[in-house]
Amino acid sequence: xxxxxxxxxxxxxxxxxxxxxxxxxxxxxxxxxxxxxxxxxxxxxxxxxxxxxxxxxxxxxxxxxxxxxxxxxxxxxxxxxxxxxxxxxxxxxxxxxxxxxxxxxxxxxxxxxxxxxxxxxxxxxxxxxxxxxxxxxxxxxxxxxxxxxxxxxxxxxxxxxxxxxxxxxxxxxxxxxxxxxxxxxxxxxxxxxxxxxxxxxxxxxxxxxxxxxxxxxxxxxxxxxxxxxxxxxxxxxxxxxxxxxxxxxxxxxxxxxxxxxxxxxx
Amino acid sequence: xxxxxxxxxxxxxxxxxxxxxxxxxxxxxxxxxxxxxxxxxxxxxxxxxxxxxxxxxxxxxxxxxxxxxxxxxxxxxxxxxxxxxxxxxxxxxxxxxxxxxxxxxxxxxxxxxxxxxxxxxxxxxxxxxxxxxxxxxxxxxxxxxxxxxxxxxxxxxxxxxxxxxxxxxxxxxxxxxxxxxxxxxxxxxxxxxxxxxxxxxxxxxxxxxxxxxxxxxxxxxxxxxxxxxxxxxxxxxxxxxxxxxxxxxxxxxxxxxxxxxxxxxxxxxxxxxxxxxxxxxxxxxxxxxxxx
Numbered sequence: 001x002x003x004x005x006x007x008x009x010x011x012x013x014x015x016x017x018x019x020x021x022x023x024x025x026x027x028x029x030x031x032x033x034x035x036x037x038x039x040x041x042x043x044x045x046x047x048x049x050x051x052x053x054x055x056x057x058x059x060x061x062x063x064x065x066x067x068x069x070x071x072x073x074x075x076x077x078x079x080x081x082x083x084x085x086x087x088x089x090x091x092x093x094x095x096x097x098x099x100x101x102x103x104x105x106x107x108x109x110x111x112x113x114x115x116x117x118x119x120x121x122x123x124x125x126x127x128x129x130x131x132x133x134x135x136x137x138x139x140x141x142x143x144x145x146x147x148x149x150x151x152x153x154x155x156x157x158x159x160x161x162x163x164x165x166x167x168x169x170x171x172x173x174x175x176x177x178x179x180x181x182x183x184x185x186x187x188x189x190x191x192x193x194x195x196x197x198x199x200x201x202x203x204x205x206x207x208x209x210x211x212x213x214x215x216x217x218x219x220x221x222x223x224x225x226x227x228x229x230x231x232x233x234x235x236x237x238x239x240x241x242x243x244x245x246x247x248x249x250x251x252x253x254x255x256x257x258x259x260x261x262x263x264x265x266x
Numbered sequence: 267x268x269x270x271x272x273x274x275x276x277x278x279x280x281x282x283x284x285x286x287x288x289x290x291x292x293x294x295x296x297x298x299x300x301x302x303x304x305x306x307x308x309x310x311x312x313x314x315x316x317x318x319x320x321x322x323x324x325x326x327x328x329x330x331x332x333x334x335x336x337x338x339x340x341x342x343x344x345x346x347x348x349x350x351x352x353x354x355x356x357x358x359x360x361x362x363x364x365x366x367x368x369x370x371x372x373x374x375x376x377x378x379x380x381x382x383x384x385x386x387x388x389x390x391x392x393x394x395x396x397x398x399x400x401x402x403x404x405x406x407x408x409x410x411x412x413x414x415x416x417x418x419x420x421x422x423x424x425x426x427x428x429x430x431x432x433x434x435x436x437x438x439x440x441x442x443x444x445x446x447x448x449x450x451x452x453x454x455x456x457x458x459x460x461x462x463x464x465x466x467x468x469x470x471x472x473x474x475x476x477x478x479x480x481x482x483x484x485x486x487x488x489x490x491x492x493x494x495x496x497x498x499x500x501x502x503x504x505x506x507x508x509x510x511x512x513x514x515x516x517x518x519x520x521x522x523x524x525x526x527x528x529x530x531x532x533x534x535x536x537x538x539x540x541x542x543x544x545x546x547x548x549x550x551x552x553x554x555x556x557x558x
Binding site: 003006010022098100102261262 | 378404
């Protein structure tokens with residue numbers, strides 16, 4: 001464990017050093033990302049305040065949904081996004097060989113070498129939005145609330161982490177994973193809104209197959225005491241269990257898929 | 267764990283490859299629009315054999331050259347010995363370990379260079395990649411410093427040691443790759459076409475370096491190359507692979523004696539005559555031969 005933390009630190013140090021050689025591109029990238037998400041927040045706020053509410057959720061509550069999802073995505077992305085981003089090409093070109101000839105465990109090594117800090121921007125933005133929303137909703141920030149929030153975010157990042165892993169691992173089986181990538185991001189859009197506004201079928205999917213519902217909607221429904229007509233009304237209690245088991249299954253799937261690696265080239 | 271993978275030091279050779287085969291499944295798409303669905307759900311498959319019942323033993327400290335045409339199975343054999351690929355049949359033992367079952371432990375014993383690939387951080391000087399490898403292989407600081415200093419000197423890398431890798435020439439990069447693979451002092455070194463595309467000077471320096479490491483540290487080295495001079499200069503023993511079979515295994519002298527014929531004295535000509543002979547024995551290729 002300690003060994004991989006040290007490796008993560010060293011990889012990050014080298015990556016930052018490398019990035020600074022292209023300092024303008026780094027800076028522009030940061031600004032672009034922050035702008036992108038700020039605009040999304042803004043549009044959402046305009047839209048919902050025009051409609052007054054969505055199935056009993058007001059603008060601030062819907063913004064909270066988005067903020068929780070974004071924060072969890074940020075934590076998971078820090079460790080897993082680059083695995084999903086880089087692994088397919090490594091597999092296709094056969095450069096994944098270089099990982100296998102090193103005396104390291106595959107997944108911890110990939111996590112160390114793919115660690116990125118870009119998501120700090122996402123997380124800062126979502127914390128600001130959370131504070132603003134809790135304030136506007138006149139919710140007292142107590143120790144108990146903070147624990148719940150931490151728990152929700154942790155569960156959420158495990159679910160996102162699991163999804164990243166499943167999509168990455170599919171590259172061992174199918175080489176090209178663009179379609180799965182699309183599906184993952186399509187359902188992420190769904191989770192930005194109270195999922196009770198969607199047809200029954202979609203609600204079932206985001207609760208069972210791609211469990212985005214447990215990232216933000218179900219726990220916040222419980223936390224804010226919402227009583228809408230969702231298909232699964234008692235789902236919140238299962239949140240932590242679903243998150244942990246989903247992540248565990250994803251890890252197993254990753255390891256099994258990695259055995260199918262066939263290498264290529266030279 | 268099967269018995270073939272148990273440690274049997276003393277009885278076994280340093281590297282033992284016995285009756286190893288590797289087959290791949292290849293999908294054969296049927297042409298035509300009406301076969302699109304069929305190609306997706308019920309594709310025709312063909313099993314292609316990359317390595318076919320190959321056996322050899324290598325003792326500690328040997329310098330072995332693999333010769334074979336493109337696709338003869340050299341890289342596949344090396345990948346199985348590195349623990350990257352599982353053989354379809356047969357077993358391999360490298361320094362008492364089964365490489366694909368105990369990949370992590372085996373990785374500490376081997377250094378690997380793939381000439382067609384780079385593992386160096388593109389934006390940073392080579393020393394930064396070296397430092398990462400120090401951490402990955404948990405190399406002792408004293409050993410690390412000693413090796414870096416020696417490798418830089420032996421491979422004449424002083425002038426470009428602090429230059430970002432993307433500004434280096436191919437030869438300079440390959441020297442850094444070779445140094446990288448030996449930082450952790452592995453007893454075994456696999457090199458798959460390390461001299462591809464290099465100039466004469468760089469080639470010569472890398473050859474000398476491999477020989478030097480073998481002489482000083484006893485590094486067992488397996489080298490593949492399409493440049494017969496590399497093999498002639500470095501290797502004491504030659505293994506010739508053709509279509510996944512070992513067709514010659516013996517010392518360099520025996521190789522030369524066996525394949526020196528009338529008008530064939532250069533090693534490159536010898537290798538070509540071997541390839542041509544192996545084509546004659548392969549039924550499927552006879553038609554192309556007859557056309558000549």
